[in-house]
Amino acid sequence: xxxxxxxxxxxxxxxxxxxxxxxxxxxxxxxxxxxxxxxxxxxxxxxxxxxxxxxxxxxxxxxxxxxxxxxxxxxxxxxxxxxxxxxxxxxxxxxxxxxxxxxxxxxxxxxxxxxxxxxxxxxxxxxxxxxxxxxxxxxxxxxxxxxxxxxxxxxxxxxxxxxxxxxxxxxxxxxxxxxxxxxxxxxxxxxxxxxxxxxxxxxxxxxxxxxxxxxxxxxxxxxxxxxxxxxxxxxxxxxxxxxxxxxxxxxxxxxxxxxxxxxxxxxxxxxxxxxxxxxxxxxxxxxxxxxxxxxxxxxxxxxxxxxxxxxxxxxxxxxxxxxxxxxxxxxxxxxxxxxxxxxxxxxxxxxxxxxxxxxxxxxxxxxxxxxxxxxxxxxxxxxxxxxxxxxxxxxxxxxxxxxxxxxxxxxxxxxxxxxxxxxxxxxxxxxxxxxxxxxxxxxx
Amino acid sequence: xxxxxxxxxxxxxxxxxxxxxxxxxxxxxxxxxxxxxxxxxxxxxxxxxxxxxxxxxxxxxxxxxxxxxxxxxxxxxxxxxxxxxxxxxxxxxxxxxxxxxxxxxxxxxxxxxxxxxxxxxxxxxxxxxxxxxxxxxxxxxxxxxxxxxxxxxxxxxxxxxxxxxxxxxxxxxxxxxxxxxxxxxxxxxxxxxxxxxxxxxxxxxxxxxxxxxxxxxxxxxxxxxxxxxxxxxxxxxxxxxxxxxxxxxxxxxxxxxxxxxxxxxxxxxxxxxxxxxxxxxxxxxxxxxxxxxxxxxxxxxxxxxxxxxxxxxxxxxxxxxxxxxxxxxxxxxxxxxxxxxxxxxxxxxxxxxxxxxxxxxxxxxxxxxx
Numbered sequence: 001x002x003x004x005x006x007x008x009x010x011x012x013x014x015x016x017x018x019x020x021x022x023x024x025x026x027x028x029x030x031x032x033x034x035x036x037x038x039x040x041x042x043x044x045x046x047x048x049x050x051x052x053x054x055x056x057x058x059x060x061x062x063x064x065x066x067x068x069x070x071x072x073x074x075x076x077x078x079x080x081x082x083x084x085x086x087x088x089x090x091x092x093x094x095x096x097x098x099x100x101x102x103x104x105x106x107x108x109x110x111x112x113x114x115x116x117x118x119x120x121x122x123x124x125x126x127x128x129x130x131x132x133x134x135x136x137x138x139x140x141x142x143x144x145x146x147x148x149x150x151x152x153x154x155x156x157x158x159x160x161x162x163x164x165x166x167x168x169x170x171x172x173x174x175x176x177x178x179x180x181x182x183x184x185x186x187x188x189x190x191x192x193x194x195x196x197x198x199x200x201x202x203x204x205x206x207x208x209x210x211x212x213x214x215x216x217x218x219x220x221x222x223x224x225x226x227x228x229x230x231x232x233x234x235x236x237x238x239x240x241x242x243x244x245x246x247x248x249x250x251x252x253x254x255x256x257x258x259x260x261x262x263x264x265x266x267x268x269x270x271x272x273x274x275x276x277x278x279x280x281x282x283x284x285x286x287x288x289x290x291x292x293x294x295x296x297x298x299x300x301x302x303x304x305x306x307x308x309x310x311x312x313x314x315x316x317x318x319x320x321x322x323x324x325x326x327x328x329x330x331x332x333x334x335x336x337x338x339x340x341x342x343x344x345x346x347x348x349x350x351x352x353x354x355x356x357x358x359x360x361x362x363x364x365x366x367x368x369x370x371x372x373x374x375x376x377x378x379x380x381x382x383x384x385x386x387x388x389x390x391x392x393x394x395x396x397x398x399x400x401x402x403x404x405x406x407x408x409x410x411x412x413x414x415x416x417x418x419x420x421x422x423x424x425x426x427x428x429x430x431x432x433x434x435x436x437x438x439x440x441x442x443x444x
Numbered sequence: 445x446x447x448x449x450x451x452x453x454x455x456x457x458x459x460x461x462x463x464x465x466x467x468x469x470x471x472x473x474x475x476x477x478x479x480x481x482x483x484x485x486x487x488x489x490x491x492x493x494x495x496x497x498x499x500x501x502x503x504x505x506x507x508x509x510x511x512x513x514x515x516x517x518x519x520x521x522x523x524x525x526x527x528x529x530x531x532x533x534x535x536x537x538x539x540x541x542x543x544x545x546x547x548x549x550x551x552x553x554x555x556x557x558x559x560x561x562x563x564x565x566x567x568x569x570x571x572x573x574x575x576x577x578x579x580x581x582x583x584x585x586x587x588x589x590x591x592x593x594x595x596x597x598x599x600x601x602x603x604x605x606x607x608x609x610x611x612x613x614x615x616x617x618x619x620x621x622x623x624x625x626x627x628x629x630x631x632x633x634x635x636x637x638x639x640x641x642x643x644x645x646x647x648x649x650x651x652x653x654x655x656x657x658x659x660x661x662x663x664x665x666x667x668x669x670x671x672x673x674x675x676x677x678x679x680x681x682x683x684x685x686x687x688x689x690x691x692x693x694x695x696x697x698x699x700x701x702x703x704x705x706x707x708x709x710x711x712x713x714x715x716x717x718x719x720x721x722x723x724x725x726x727x728x729x730x731x732x733x734x735x736x737x738x739x740x741x742x743x744x745x746x747x748x749x750x751x752x753x754x755x756x757x758x759x760x761x762x763x764x765x766x767x768x769x770x771x772x773x774x775x776x777x778x779x780x781x782x783x784x785x786x787x788x789x790x791x792x793x794x795x796x797x798x799x800x801x802x803x804x805x806x807x808x809x810x811x812x813x814x
Contacts, residue, residue, distance in 0.1 A: 309726070314577070314664065316576045355792035355793065355800070
């Protein structure tokens with residue numbers, strides 16, 4: 001088992017990571033400055049950029065916060081009294097049906113891996129969001145890093161201008177998700193692995209250089225701030241100062257790649273293909289960011305899937321959007337040669353009740369729910385697990401969050417059980433209890 | 445009178461009950477619409493399971509009249525022919541012979557659901573409204589329709605006579621008492637009224653009173669005009685639904701109706717429910733008493749005291765409110781106005797053995813409204 005540190009360097013367990021760092025430094029030195037607008041701009045030498053690009057792994061998490069209903073997506077029960085008004089349709093996989101709201105995914109079912117037997121414990125959003133983002137229950141006072149922070153550390157480069165962990169969420173609100181967003185995403189890995197959030201508008205605010213300041217003047221000011229900040233951090237051994245310095249470095253990087261966050265710079269045909277809604281547009285942005293080197297992008301849209309009321313009225317809109325987004329995203333990644341290097345995870349924090357409440361909505365249900373995976377390390381065209389005829393219980397191959405995280409890490413070539421080796425920390429592993437990955441969905 | 449439904453105060457003093465519960469019957473699945481037969485000895489109910497059932501209001505015994513391939517969402521009784529027309533989420537309108545229990549015809553009205561249907565009082569026309577909510581903009585403004593959202597058919601033949609355009613989803617529809625005009629309301633609070641003789645739209649306006657955009661977590665539009673009815677003189681159009689919410693998934697917008705002088709250009713709001721007299725919850729049915737002195741609005745109780753309210757037509761004040769303990773989705777009076785019939789549902793539950801419990805409800809009331 002390979003030990004992990006929070007330095008993001010020598011202890012990282014992904015071999016390519018160290019090489020990327022060298023490539024990056026060589027490229028940066030050769031070019032004389034780190035000034036870039038895209039992946040090629042990250043490296044002064046085109047050959048180095050292409051090599052790093054070929055080896056970079058990525059992950060896109062379509063975070064369906066609020067928790068989507070398995071019945072109206074991956075595990076329809078049209079003959080059940082609880083099934084709802086949407087029917088099921090056959091997919092490319094013999095005997096497998098999806099909701100009629102997902103005709104596109106039905107057509108590309110042979111590219112997907114669907115898990116229909118997730119069984120987790122928390123029944124409330126905050127606890128479940130926390131669990132499905134960190135992969136383990138809380139153990140205060142220690143804070144386990146989120147999936148995005150872990151993958152940002154493992155797949156990314158601290159020196160990269162493109163943030164290693166990007167959260168695209170247009171809404172600053174979101175009830176429990178808002179609370180979660182305000183929390184500590186990076187945990188014991190440190191603030192440098194926290195997400196850069198683009199929220200409220202398409203573009204990241206406050207990352208443009210002031211118009212009347214020259215590049216040289218800006219660099220000089222940044223250098224002075226960096227020197228003084230590092231001095232303070234070293235002399236006072238200040239974690240807060242370290243975090244602040246990390247944030248400044250990120251902002252500096254963002255200034256150089258802000259255009260990558262600007263949807264208006266993307267082809268209008270792409271924007272039309274994905275659909276006009278905020279979630280669709282941000283997924284397109286995620287594709288663009290991954291194409292330009294971002295290791296981990298999480299796409300959310302507040303907590304919009306939490307339909308305790310108007311469930312059928314809203315799902316007729318939400319699910320077709322998701323369907324269209326998945327189809328276009330996987331198609332684009334495939335066409336760009338990125339699908340074999342990009343893991344796509346599509347999930348929320350739990351499922352919805354089989355039975356309808358008085359408002360004809362579905363409530364929280366962690367006992368039996370579904371998610372889907374595709375891309376790097378994932379077998380194509382597989383459906384794992386099963387629920388009973390009403391979707392009340394998992395009757396075949398139950399999996400929990402630990403199984404899921406072990407699957408994600410294994411799919412990306414990481415040791416799921418690597419031990420964190422951080423001073424002052426008890427023994428923690430990426431995945432605790434040696435939980436098995438979901439072997440059925442893993443390729444090879 | 446059953447004691448679970450007590451009259452509530454009208455804001456200052458307790459009022460004499462004018463609506464009293466006579467009977468409550470269970471259905472296997474939720475009722476979405478109701479038609480009351482003469483003398484109210486029977487009602488016809490459209491249900492989740494697709495069934496169109498005739499229910500004996502005294503005994504609760506039910507027989508199947510016909511069936512849709514998905515939720516049955518609308519139903520009307522035609523006294524002149526003793527026929528029933530029903531609508532469903534299968535997009536179909538179905539004509540049933542009530543005596544023979546046979547299907548007369550089926551018309552594929554829409555490619556998507558029929559949200560609501562209405563039959564003109566002269567039994568000449570039947571209208572049905574449809575439309576899926578699809579993302580049309582960054583903030584999830586509804587996309588334009590892909591099929592006509594409002595269709596009018598001839599009752600006698602089932603022939604399509606008019607197709608009207610609206611912005612989907614169109615959730616409610618009503619005929620003017622003389623059968624000349626048809627009105628339809630949508631998710632975004634837009635009302636359109638067409639003259640069936642000139643085949644022109646004669647009124648269109650939008651009210652912000654029924655639609656939410658979820659600031660907190662449901663970042664899309666929710667709500668809309670769920671039910672509408674003309675006044676008996678045909679001069680006013682009443683709309684029902686739920687007031688805006690910051691968090692639509694709380695389902696706790698104000699119980700709401702608005703009244704419009706629709707013939708004026710632009711349409712003018714004549715009144716709305718008094719704030720002090722309402723609680724919270726979606727209102728899905730609004731119907732006039734046959735004598736026109738009162739109307740009833742009913743739906744779900746999220747917070748407050750009543751989910752079925754009787755209002756005076758003249759002043760719009762609440763005469764009586766009842767907590768019926770169900771989510772009401774359909775309401776109708778008997779021809780003589782002495783009975784009020786409500787249909788709806790409670791939440792789905794399971795028995796200890798894991799079997800689904802009956803969750804549909806029919807409730808019959810004695811009325812002394814004018």
